[in-house]
Amino acid sequence: MWLYAARRIVFTIPIGLGVTLICFALIYLAPGDPIQSLLPPDATAKDIAELKHVYGLDKPIPVQYVIWLGRALTGDLGMSIQTNKPVLDEVTRAFANTFTISVISVILAMAMALVLGIVAAFHVGGWADRVATAVAVLGISVPTFWLAVVLVILFAVELGWLPATGMGSQGSNGFSWFVWEQAKFAILPIVSMTLTPLGILMRTTRSSLAEILSQDFIQTLRAKGLSETAVVKHAIRNALPQIMAMFGLQLGYLVGGSILIETIFTWPGTGFLLSKAILTRDIPLLQGTILVLAMAFVAINLIVDLLQTLVDPRIKRA
Amino acid sequence: MTDVPATPSLIAQTAAPAPHVRGYWGNVWNRLKYDHVTLFFLVLIIAVILSAVFAPWLAPFDPNKSSMAARLKPVMFKSFYLGTDEQGRDILSRLIWGGRTSLVMGISPVFLATVIGGFFGVFAGYAGGKLNTAIMRTMDVFFAFPSVLLAVAISGSLGSGLVNQMITLTIVLIPPICRVAETATSQVRTMDFIDAARASGAGTMSILFRHVLVNVMSPVMVYSSTLVSASILLASGLSFLGLGVSPPTPDWGLMLSTLRQSIYVQPLVCALPGVAILITSIAFNLVSDGLRQAMDVKA
Amino acid sequence: MTIAVPERHLLPVPPGHPHDRGGKAQPMLIVQNLRKFFPIHGGILNRKVAEVKAVDNVSFSVQKGETLGVVGESGCGKSTLARLLMHLMPSDQGTLVFDGDPVDEPRGISLRDLRRNMQMVFQDSYSSLNPRLPILESIAYGPSVHGVKRADAKAKARDLLEKVGLQPDLFAGRYPHELSGGQKQRVNIARALALGPRMLILDEAVSALDKSVEAQVLNLLGYLKRHFNLTYMFISHDLHVVQYISDRVLVMYLGQVVEIGPVKQIYEAPKHPYTMALLKSRLIIDPDTRIDIPPLVGDPPNPINPPSGCRFRTRCPYAEAICAERAPSLGNATNARDEHLAACHITNPIAGHSMAGQTLQALDGEEIVKRATEAR
Numbered sequence: 001m002w003l004y005a006a007r008r009i010v011f012t013i014p015i016g017l018g019v020t021l022i023c024f025a026l027i028y029l030a031p032g033d034p035i036q037s038l039l040p041p042d043a044t045a046k047d048i049a050e051l052k053h054v055y056g057l058d059k060p061i062p063v064q065y066v067i068w069l070g071r072a073l074t075g076d077l078g079m080s081i082q083t084n085k086p087v088l089d090e091v092t093r094a095f096a097n098t099f100t101i102s103v104i105s106v107i108l109a110m111a112m113a114l115v116l117g118i119v120a121a122f123h124v125g126g127w128a129d130r131v132a133t134a135v136a137v138l139g140i141s142v143p144t145f146w147l148a149v150v151l152v153i154l155f156a157v158e159l160g161w162l163p164a165t166g167m168g169s170q171g172s173n174g175f176s177w178f179v180w181e182q183a184k185f186a187i188l189p190i191v192s193m194t195l196t197p198l199g200i201l202m203r204t205t206r207s208s209l210a211e212i213l214s215q216d217f218i219q220t221l222r223a224k225g226l227s228e229t230a231v232v233k234h235a236i237r238n239a240l241p242q243i244m245a246m247f248g249l250q251l252g253y254l255v256g257g258s259i260l261i262e263t264i265f266t267w268p269g270t271g272f273l274l275s276k277a278i279l280t281r282d283i284p285l286l287q288g289t290i291l292v293l294a295m296a297f298v299a300i301n302l303i304v305d306l307l308q309t310l311v312d313p314r315i316k317r318a
Numbered sequence: 319m320t321d322v323p324a325t326p327s328l329i330a331q332t333a334a335p336a337p338h339v340r341g342y343w344g345n346v347w348n349r350l351k352y353d354h355v356t357l358f359f360l361v362l363i364i365a366v367i368l369s370a371v372f373a374p375w376l377a378p379f380d381p382n383k384s385s386m387a388a389r390l391k392p393v394m395f396k397s398f399y400l401g402t403d404e405q406g407r408d409i410l411s412r413l414i415w416g417g418r419t420s421l422v423m424g425i426s427p428v429f430l431a432t433v434i435g436g437f438f439g440v441f442a443g444y445a446g447g448k449l450n451t452a453i454m455r456t457m458d459v460f461f462a463f464p465s466v467l468l469a470v471a472i473s474g475s476l477g478s479g480l481v482n483q484m485i486t487l488t489i490v491l492i493p494p495i496c497r498v499a500e501t502a503t504s505q506v507r508t509m510d511f512i513d514a515a516r517a518s519g520a521g522t523m524s525i526l527f528r529h530v531l532v533n534v535m536s537p538v539m540v541y542s543s544t545l546v547s548a549s550i551l552l553a554s555g556l557s558f559l560g561l562g563v564s565p566p567t568p569d570w571g572l573m574l575s576t577l578r579q580s581i582y583v584q585p586l587v588c589a590l591p592g593v594a595i596l597i598t599s600i601a602f603n604l605v606s607d608g609l610r611q612a613m614d615v616k617a
Numbered sequence: 618m619t620i621a622v623p624e625r626h627l628l629p630v631p632p633g634h635p636h637d638r639g640g641k642a643q644p645m646l647i648v649q650n651l652r653k654f655f656p657i658h659g660g661i662l663n664r665k666v667a668e669v670k671a672v673d674n675v676s677f678s679v680q681k682g683e684t685l686g687v688v689g690e691s692g693c694g695k696s697t698l699a700r701l702l703m704h705l706m707p708s709d710q711g712t713l714v715f716d717g718d719p720v721d722e723p724r725g726i727s728l729r730d731l732r733r734n735m736q737m738v739f740q741d742s743y744s745s746l747n748p749r750l751p752i753l754e755s756i757a758y759g760p761s762v763h764g765v766k767r768a769d770a771k772a773k774a775r776d777l778l779e780k781v782g783l784q785p786d787l788f789a790g791r792y793p794h795e796l797s798g799g800q801k802q803r804v805n806i807a808r809a810l811a812l813g814p815r816m817l818i819l820d821e822a823v824s825a826l827d828k829s830v831e832a833q834v835l836n837l838l839g840y841l842k843r844h845f846n847l848t849y850m851f852i853s854h855d856l857h858v859v860q861y862i863s864d865r866v867l868v869m870y871l872g873q874v875v876e877i878g879p880v881k882q883i884y885e886a887p888k889h890p891y892t893m894a895l896l897k898s899r900l901i902i903d904p905d906t907r908i909d910i911p912p913l914v915g916d917p918p919n920p921i922n923p924p925s926g927c928r929f930r931t932r933c934p935y936a937e938a939i940c941a942e943r944a945p946s947l948g949n950a951t952n953a954r955d956e957h958l959a960a961c962h963i964t965n966p967i968a969g970h971s972m973a974g975q976t977l978q979a980l981d982g983e984e985i986v987k988r989a990t991e992a993r
Contacts, residue, residue, distance in 0.1 A: 018459030029475035141599035146592025153585040257466030278474040298462045509744035518759035519732035532749045
């Protein structure tokens with residue numbers, strides 16, 4: 001089993017490198033010279049050349065990549081043009097904010113999806129199944145940003161119960177989960193983020209459970225006289241690897257794809273940072289944020305994969 | 319074995335007269351006929367497509383005609399059936415015209431990605447070995463990004479605009495399609511009839527077109543159809559962020575973004591573009607699901 | 618007790634057969650030193666760590682007009698052998714000579730032409746026919762690949778359907794899932810015959826069929842052999858079927874040929890202990906003759922690490938020290954026409970085995986178990 005884990009980790013390295021390559025190459029996709037965004041429009045040719053030299057942009061591209069990669073691995077992701085602070089600091093601070101709401105959302109979604117999925121799988125074709133399927137279809141079809149707007153309209157505009165934007169009156173420094181005045185800012189973002197993972201996780205739970213329940217060994221368990229609850233436990237245990245994998249994937253999607261929600265709620269997370277960086281064409285910040293988010297996604301997938309080997313005995317032997 | 323009859327008539331099969339042989343798609347349609355939900359939403363999709371095609375004749379107003387006096391009017395205000403936006407333009411007309419952008423953004427990237435991703439996937443699946451590893455590992459790198467992040471990253475670098483958005487979405491959709499195509503192809507490749515085709519001396523191209531494609535096409539196309547709704551959602555999300563078409567072109571995501579500032583004034587009207595996205599997305603999801611179920615049973 | 622099998626003789630090749638190149642005495646197919654090892658990967662970087670010795674130095678010949686039966690247990694390499702002969706996978710070593718022409722060599726017969734002369738009938742499984750093509754198309758595909766026009770290919774396909782006993786008007790447009798097992802197998806045979814081959818390799822062609830259907834298909838194969846003047850290589854694990862249909866039999870064990878000879882001699886007086894054990898393990902319908910103790914003890918050894926010397930010695934009741942030291946040789950199997958050869962030291966008078974030169978005596982079950990466990 002450790003061999004499998006080691007092999008899996010080794011295989012992640014080239015993918016990680018590929019990710020860094022893409023992140024690096026992104027700025028070259030942009031029209032125009034990357035250096036233009038850093039200078040005022042009336043800069044002289046000499047200034048441009050000098051700045052190019054300072055940033056190492058006059059070297060051949062592969063060399064630039066290696067230098068950039070080397071710096072990134074030591075934690076130096078450059079300085080944000082906007083705020084003139086180190087990119088790594090900005091990103092890590094924002095990451096914590098994004099990660100917390102993402103995790104809470106996925107756990108909520110998972111809890112509800114499990115309940116709905118189990119009920120649906122055990123009564124395939126019944127009304128519970130149809131309700132659950134409708135919820136699932138809704139979840140994967142709804143534009144989350146629209147849902148967020150609708151929730152804002154409902155709870156902030158019409159009812160006035162919850163705030164529409166922000167992370168508390170004092171921003172992320174003063175935020176606390178235990179004080180209602182601060183915590184209430186997190187509610188709408190979390191709820192908006194929950195519906196899509198709920199839909200996907202419910203579908204996954206239902207389909208993997210239904211598939212397991214149709215297998216012969218379930219009949220054997222029932223024939224042995226096992227109570228229905230025990231059968232449920234057995235079935236879930238078998239479905240756990242697939243569900244867990246999807247859980248990790250959804251967490252990764254939320255963390256990496258939070259830009260829409262955070263823009264709407266001005267929640268100071270990595271997504272918000274990303275949209276700021278795009279607007280102001282803050283290249284170092286853009287690159288750094290994308291790199292950190294992509295790496296987080298790779299890391300989450302790797303952890304989920306390894307956890308699966310613990311749960312799924314079939315993989316251990318490989 | 320000298321007493322074996324010389325003519326085949328004594329060992330011939332006498333089968334009952336065959337019923338009208340329907341063929342594969344005939345069977346699929348036969349099952350689809352009874353799936354009312356899918357049929358209903360299929361009709362809905364066709365309605366959306368038709369209304370987008372016939373937008374110039376269908377829309378009651380010019381979608382770009384603004385009027386300062388008629389800003390942010392509610393639903394059913396005079397002849398503005400769905401109200402007006404923050405520049406006084408008729409929402410219904412803008413929704414109908416916006417359908418064009420949304421449908422194009424939903425269908426064309428999927429189509430392009432199917433052709434490109436399908437090509438690479440079939441190629442990788444049939445070739446096997448190092449070529450397969452090279453192609454699939456490259457796809458894995460793209461898979462290492464969550465789709466929204468990848469779309470935003472590419473779009474943010476390329477810039478806004480219709481063509482750029484299409485390129486972005488196509489790139490984002492290629493890896494999953496490639497993976498599905500590769501899986502299907504490598505499964506088909508192990509089947510005996512492929513060996514039989516090779517044993518009769520057929521070249522790779524001939525086998526791919528005559529035997530492989532026919533078996534791989536349907537799972538790939540069914541999978542692609544499930545991506546249309548995701549493509550529409552991604553596209554509208556990008557437009558919402560300002561990375562899509564630029565104003566004043568009507569686009570559902572863009573409309574949501576600009577109307578957002580006015581939610582305190584006319585909340586219902588501001589939510590309408592999202593409803594359009596929701597309904598279209600649900601419709602595509604249900605139809606592709608229904609299609610998949612109709613094709614899933616071994617004909 | 619043996620089955621009453623009618624006397625058989627090799628079908629003569631009619632003089633002046635249009636495609637006959639080598640003449641009456643030339644074997645249809647000569648296989649020399651064929652070898653195929655499959656690599657096994659393991660470790661962190663997935664390197665090759667071992668090899669599965671699937672086919673190891675196999676040599677034999679197939680005479681014109683005969684049916685050569687190939688028997689052996691699962692994993693002995695029969696199917697790999699079939700696929701190697703059809704060039705569906707590359708061999709590591711070995712040469713083939715088809716009707717006097719070396720295969721895939723500059724002055725011999727090309728692969729493309731070989732395929733027109735030698736075809737394979739697959740086991741009926743869900744994957745032996747393309748589920749998306751009507752069976753007429755499946756049959757017509759082969760000729761169309763070789764340049765025959767679509768219309769002509771389809772006409773030929775219809776003609777073949779009739780020859781295999783499926784009325785074209787009823788069956789031509791059907792899909793594989795609309796056919797029964799026996800009907801699908803007839804289609805497989807028709808497909809193999811579409812290119813007009815002179816030799817057919819039948820890989821477990823009747824194994825998946827019900828017994829009554831199996832009999833029909835076997836009769837069909839006999840009819841087609843006479844009608845089209847074919848040579849058969851019939852691979853099967855079913856000893857009764859092989860006895861019924863074959864002229865000569867080849868026995869394989871763990872990737873090697875252990876015995877080859879005319880069917881009557883093999884079945885009545887086998888020379889290799891493995892063959893004898895196989896024959897003794899056939900179940901007999903007579904309820905008074907029951908088999909209490911298995912004639913063959915233990916599992917076949919690992920093809921990755923076969924035993925030294927004779928590969929069968931770990932299960933052989935006659936094994937002695939010489940068997941572990943030296944691997945017995947089969948003899949010149951490519952030239953053997955009616956000879957009965959076996960790869961066993963007992964058959965070789967100067968091999969050093971205590972029973973050298975004697976015929977194998979039938980041991981009873983307990984004796985076999987006792988000796989086999991001692992020999993290990």
